[in-house]
Amino acid sequence: MRLATYEHQRRRRSGIVEGDQVRPFPEGTNLLDLVAGGAPPATDAAVPLAEVRLLPPIEPPSVRDFVTFEEHVEGVRRSVDGQAGVPDAWYDAPIFYFTNPHSMIGAHDEVRMPPGCAALDFELEVAAVIGRQGQDLSPQQARDHIFGYTIFNDWSARDLQSREMQVGLGPCKGKDFATTLGPWLVTADELDPCRDADGTLRLALTAEVNGEVVGSDLLSNMSWTFEEMVAYASRGAQVRAGDVLGSGTCGNGGCMAELWGRRNRQDPPSLRPGDVVTLTVEGIGTVSNTVVPGLPAPHPLPSARKRPRTRPGAVA
Structure with a gap:
């Protein structure tokens, strides 16, 4: 099945996508309840997809984004870091970071330039969605x-990201x-x-900017399977229904920063208002978002204040 959440006639609905139509579930049906094991209810009369605004399929409780493509x-x-090669630690396990579950946008929504960003980039990924709770799972389990699965575009403010990551924590406002x-x-x-013989999903991935192909890859070039990623995420912790796990950005132009690093220049240029990014994943579909202007400048904050290092009980 293909399950969508959408807006139609100013109402939020969900339903089953079949061809160029969607068959709505009763009003109030939340796809997260179905993901968690609920039975699909009866559907109403079909609505043309052309008449709806597609929303993110679910509102995820948490979002983990991995980095499983060596080429990326x-x-x-x-x-971003000005360093060559791949860190040795990358080969140890499928590393991830937590990103903002409240910043999800739909397949054709506009993307605002983030405050203070002058180097906006896209990232072509596929995400797995968890269906039921688990902990300390094996890959087989x-x-x-x-x-x-769904398409996942981890938009990135590369200039902000590059500066933030010098602190050693990982991405912050850059993501x-x-x-x-x-x-x-x-x-x-x-x-x-x-699936390939090793269980990896073999799906073609394509990225376009303003109708021009800038990247293409196979999902099967991931160095870990989604099952291995879920097992690692569940190690000593829980994964729960609705959790989203991004594959990490594919190689061969899955984002522009990869190309910038290889070419040692911003070629192609970073995204600007009016640019349209279209990502297609075989077997899943296509998302296409237009970049629009954001705030002219972020609200200013002071730099860190130099503080005395006095301790409790010390004489001032």
Whole structure:
């Protein structure tokens, strides 16, 4: 099944996508309840997809974004950190960071330039959505905990990210402002026939900017499977229904920062208002977002204040 959440006639609905139509569930149906094991209810009369605004399929409780494509790490590390190669620690396990679950946008929503950003970039990823709670799972067990898959565009303010990561914590406002999730949620059984011999999903990925292809790759070039990613995420912690796990950005132009790192220049140029980013994943669909102006400048904050290092009980 392909499950969508959408807005139609100013009402939020969800339903099953079939061809160029969506069959609505009763009003008030939340896809997160279905993901968590609820039975799909009866549907109403079909509505043309052309008449609806697609929303993020679910409102995820948490979002983990991994980095599983070696080619991406090579290029972006040079672009963001100015260092060559891949860190040895990357090969140890599928590393991830938590990003903002409240910044999800729909398949065709506009993307505002984030405050203070002059180097906006996209990131072509696929995300797995958890269907039921689990902890300390093996990769074999983890497969039964994946409900389905969707496209994931981890928009990135590269100039902000580069400065922030010098602190040694990871991305902050460079990743906080927008993530495209959509166009719908494809249940795992639909993509099972696309698996390689090692269990990796073999899906073609394509990125376009203003109608020009800038990147293409195969999802099967991931160095870990989604099941291995879920198992690692659940190690000593819980994964819960609706949790989103991004694959990390694919290689070969899955984002522009990778190309900047390889070419040692911003070619192609960073995104500007009016640019349209279209990402397509075989077996899932297409999302297409237009960049629009944001705030002219962020509200100013002071730099860190130099403080005395007095201790309790010390004489001033």
